[in-house]
Amino acid sequence: MATSSGSARSRQKSCNACVRSKRRCDKRAPACGRCTKKRYMCVYGGLTDMPHAAFEDATHDPIQLDSPPGPGSDTCGDAPTFDAAGFSTPLDAASLGLANSPTTTLRLDNSLESFLDTLPLVGFEDASWQSSSVLRQQFELPSAPCEQTLTLKDYAGMLDMCDDFQPWQAADPSTGIAYTLGVFKSLHETFAQNNHTPYIHHRLYTSQTPQVILQAFTVCMLYANRTNANRGIILRVLHDHVTRLRASSRVTALTPLEKLARVHALIFYQTIRLFDGDISLGQQAQNDFKLLEAWIGDLLNLRDNLSNCEYLDTPAIRNNPPQSWERWVFAESLRRTVVIGYALESLSEVLRGMNKQKAMGNWALVHRWTLSSHLWNAPDSFEFFQAWGAKPFWVISAFKFEEFVKTGTADDIDDFARWFLTM
Numbered sequence: 001m002a003t004s005s006g007s008a009r010s011r012q013k014s015c016n017a018c019v020r021s022k023r024r025c026d027k028r029a030p031a032c033g034r035c036t037k038k039r040y041m042c043v044y045g046g047l048t049d050m051p052h053a054a055f056e057d058a059t060h061d062p063i064q065l066d067s068p069p070g071p072g073s074d075t076c077g078d079a080p081t082f083d084a085a086g087f088s089t090p091l092d093a094a095s096l097g098l099a100n101s102p103t104t105t106l107r108l109d110n111s112l113e114s115f116l117d118t119l120p121l122v123g124f125e126d127a128s129w130q131s132s133s134v135l136r137q138q139f140e141l142p143s144a145p146c147e148q149t150l151t152l153k154d155y156a157g158m159l160d161m162c163d164d165f166q167p168w169q170a171a172d173p174s175t176g177i178a179y180t181l182g183v184f185k186s187l188h189e190t191f192a193q194n195n196h197t198p199y200i201h202h203r204l205y206t207s208q209t210p211q212v213i214l215q216a217f218t219v220c221m222l223y224a225n226r227t228n229a230n231r232g233i234i235l236r237v238l239h240d241h242v243t244r245l246r247a248s249s250r251v252t253a254l255t256p257l258e259k260l261a262r263v264h265a266l267i268f269y270q271t272i273r274l275f276d277g278d279i280s281l282g283q284q285a286q287n288d289f290k291l292l293e294a295w296i297g298d299l300l301n302l303r304d305n306l307s308n309c310e311y312l313d314t315p316a317i318r319n320n321p322p323q324s325w326e327r328w329v330f331a332e333s334l335r336r337t338v339v340i341g342y343a344l345e346s347l348s349e350v351l352r353g354m355n356k357q358k359a360m361g362n363w364a365l366v367h368r369w370t371l372s373s374h375l376w377n378a379p380d381s382f383e384f385f386q387a388w389g390a391k392p393f394w395v396i397s398a399f400k401f402e403e404f405v406k407t408g409t410a411d412d413i414d415d416f417a418r419w420f421l422t423m
Contacts, residue, residue, distance in 0.1 A: 016043045170351070176423045180347060183419050185275045188220035188268055198416035199336035200264055201329045201376070210258050212248065215241045216265035223272055235281070242269050242284075249291060256302050260334055263295045267341055274348060289345050293362070296341045303338065304331050306368040306395050314392075321388050325381035332376070335369040336416055342367070368397045371404055373414040 014025035015032050017040045026033045035042035169175040187197060195217070196202040205213050219241055222234045245265055248254075254262075270292065273285035309317055322328040342362045370376070372393030378384035387393075392412055394404045399420055404412070413421065 017041065177350070180419075180423050181275070184271045184344060184347065187271045189224045191217065191268060192220040192224045198414065198419065199333065199340045201333045203326070203329050204333050205261070208257070210261040212245055212258075212265040213261050215244070216268045219272070220268055235278075238269065238272065241265075242273075242288075245269065246288070246291065249294075257330070259295070259298050259302065260330070260337060263292070263299060263337055263341060266292050266295065267337075267344060270344060274344075286348065289348065292341055292345065296338055296362075299334055299338055300365075303334055305335070305366065306370070309368075309395050318389055321385060325378070325384045328375075328384070332370055335367070339367050339369060363398075366397055368395055369416070370394070371396050371401075371408075371412070371414070371417045373412055373417075376414040376416070 012019060013027055015027070015035060017035050018025035018032060023034060028036075029044075031042035034040070169177045170181055172178055190197050191200070194202075196204070219234075219238050222230075222237060226234050245262060248262055266288065270285050270288065273281040276282070322331075346363070370393055372387070372391065374387035374391035375384060375393055378387055392408065394408070396404070396417070401417075401421060404417075
């Protein structure tokens with residue numbers, strides 16, 4: 001009997017979704033025409049013995065893949081929904097030893113490339129993200145609830161460093177402002193040496209690297225190895241790439257990955273020019289903060305700000321993992337980039353004595369991110385979802401670390417969290 005069943009599965013040529021719905025399948029790859037049109041999960045290779053809940057809804061029609069994340073979603077910490085024809089085969093959470101309900105499935109990908117082909121907007125593998133035809137109509141923004149407006153009391157831990165700053169503190173290594181300066185001054189070296197930073201995930205640009213990131217990496221590498229003899233030509237390269245980056249502000253047909261990439265490039269250029277010591281470079285950087293603010297504003301429209309996760313208990317969050325590791329990588333990198341971009345601008349204002357002249361500004365908004373070395377440093381999707389089900393993590397809002405301090409350990413801290421805990 002088992003042999004007969006296995007033989008029947010081996011003869012199946014149509015995709016699983018069409019077989020279950022008893023519809024004709026055109027057998028196209030990687031996804032048939034019907035599944036592509038209806039946004040169904042298209043899987044070839046015969047029906048599996050997995051629970052039907054992973055593939056069907058109550059009407060026995062294949063599940064659709066276009067339900068947006070956010071407050072009404074069943075996922076937590078995911079990126080906005082991207083148009084995709086299909087996903088890799090779901091794995092039962094129980095087989096991974098994760099604390100999920102019996103009907104919960106995790107979409108893990110043992111072959112990363114096969115999954116990345118389905119995410120053109122994220123830009124991990126499919127080069128179609130570069131095309132001007134991949135625009136907002138394929139990108140669904142998460143619906144976010146109204147956020148509270150923060151006040152100075154919400155940032156009590158940061159006020160001493162900002163309000164009581166004296167110029168001599170920048171040269172005293174025991175002060176928070178000196179540590180903060182060191183972090184930003186070394187960003188270009190961190191990126192040149194590691195190809196990533198504590199706010200740019202190590203997988204974000206591995207498979208698909210926007211041109212502005214390649215240019216920024218070139219500048220960071222050159223500047224990290226500057227000498228008196230080559231300083232002039234390196235600053236010329238910096239000037240040329242900054243000019244090209246500014247020109248991209250006139251381009252409106254950008255993918256989400258390209259919008260994030262240009263902010264990353266500008267942050268590198270800002271830190272180099274601000275702390276080089278050259279007056280003209282410093283002034284150019286000050287002039288470009290308006291551009292940085294505008295571009296970060298674009299990212300806010302794409303951000304999943306974890307509004308649906310902050311007030312959930314840990315079991316509830318664990319039972320609602322992100323739809324994929326790759327989407328979480330993009331979403332978390334974006335969240336951290338917003339924080340680091342605004343922090344750089346605030347640092348510049350503190351150093352120039354302008355912080356007391358401004359209202360709350362960008363910090364009146366709630367900015368959240370995920371604290372977990374286990375999630376951020378996971379080398380692949382398998383270990384990421386294992387960590388999601390078994391390792392501790394915290395949603396940090398307005399630099400409030402009280403809950404982490406109660407239960408966290410040094411092993412839970414990634415470099416991004418270490419920056420702000422030390423400040």
